[in-house]
């Protein structure tokens with residue numbers, strides 16, 4: 001019977017599994033899911049967690065965060081950001097390169113990974129950046145060392161490395177395709193946005209901001225990169241899509257076989273231009289939050305299944321920085337802790353046709369299997385399957401809570417959702433079989449670097465299938 005003994009059993013679980021929910025137990029050994037067991041199966045384990053009939057989701061993945069270590073620790077640091085993440089059910093993050101120093105070489109990737117080691121509640125991978133004129137350093141990059149190559153086609157206060165030169169873009173798209181490394185893109189066209197700066201004054205408040213940083217910047221950038229994707233067959237994930245036109249273009253391109261996917265962010269799904277106005281500088285963002293019709297179109301992408309992932313774009317700044325004059329306040333907001341609840345609450349509001357379980361299955365696709373597949377680590381994470389990492393979230397999906405200062409774990413100390421009632425609260429978060437969060441109490445900083453070995457599939461599909469053959 002010794003082979004039947006497990007390290008951990010999560011029992012009385014309603015397991016959010018592939019395309020359905022099943023009742024059972026999850027057995028964990030050596031940090032991996034050893035088996036999914038029937039409710040009545042008798043097993044022994046060193047530790048048993050009673051899920052009390054709650055839903056258990058795969059550990060969630062936020063593939064778009066700015067945890068600010070190193071160089072901007074006055075805004076946020078890896079320890080506090082990853083603590084906020086596990087309180088929100090996130091077990092893996094992919095961090096963006098615009099730290100200081102800029103993460104634009106293999107050496108700097110290794111340095112950042114070493115800095116984060118021992119500070120992280122979540123597992124982690126990194127997107128590598130490119131400094132203009134220095135893209136040849138990517139020749140030394142191997143698949144697996146970075147989740148993607150991140151390009152900023154336009155910049156802002158905390159993203160100064162703009163790649164806008166046609167020849168350099170062409171070179172990077174070709175190189176990424178050769179190396180089978182996906183690109184992630186901040187797709188707003190710098191020339192278009194600078195034109196608008198020439199004909200109009202800098203906006204002095206949020207009500208003028210969207211018109212000054214308009215959708216045309218994003219649409220032109222997407223059209224530009226589609227030509228490069230077609231030319232080089234480069235796998236591209238477009239970040240924080242904000243407009244209906246981008247979604248239309250990207251859906252059409254994917255339908256036509258272009259290896260392109262996209263994310264949007266929780267704040268673009270939640271707010272619109274008008275509802276964000278009370279936030280003032282806190283909702284100054286790059287790209288801007290747009291109109292209700294754009295938000296409707298982004299929810300439509302979720303309904304159609306064409307949205308690959310939702311990111312928090314957790315980009316915290318200190319309260320003091322966000323209190324600067326509108327012109328001087330940096331763009332970006334925190335949100336890793338609220339990501340799951342915002343998506344779950346938004347699904348109920350904007351896709352009312354979904355059942356309770358369909359909402360949870362949708363969350364699992366957008367925040368787990370979607371990003372794991374897109375960035376090539378679905379052989380490790382993203383679903384509750386025997387053999388994968390034992391990353392789970394036990395969720396009280398109907399618990400309503402109003403975000404207030406007492407909840408906020410981000411080092412920035414504020415949230416754009418303060419005062420807003422959300423639905424769905426995380427009870428327990430488990431990373432590779434270790435409890436890192438349990439009803440307000442935290443475990444150890446067990447986070448480890450991700451091993452990204454798998455080839456990234458170019459055509460994106462959410463997984464589906466019957467669960468029963470894996471039930472031991």
Ligand SMILES: [Zn+2]
Pocket residue numbers: 064065066096313315
């Ligand atoms: Zn970002």
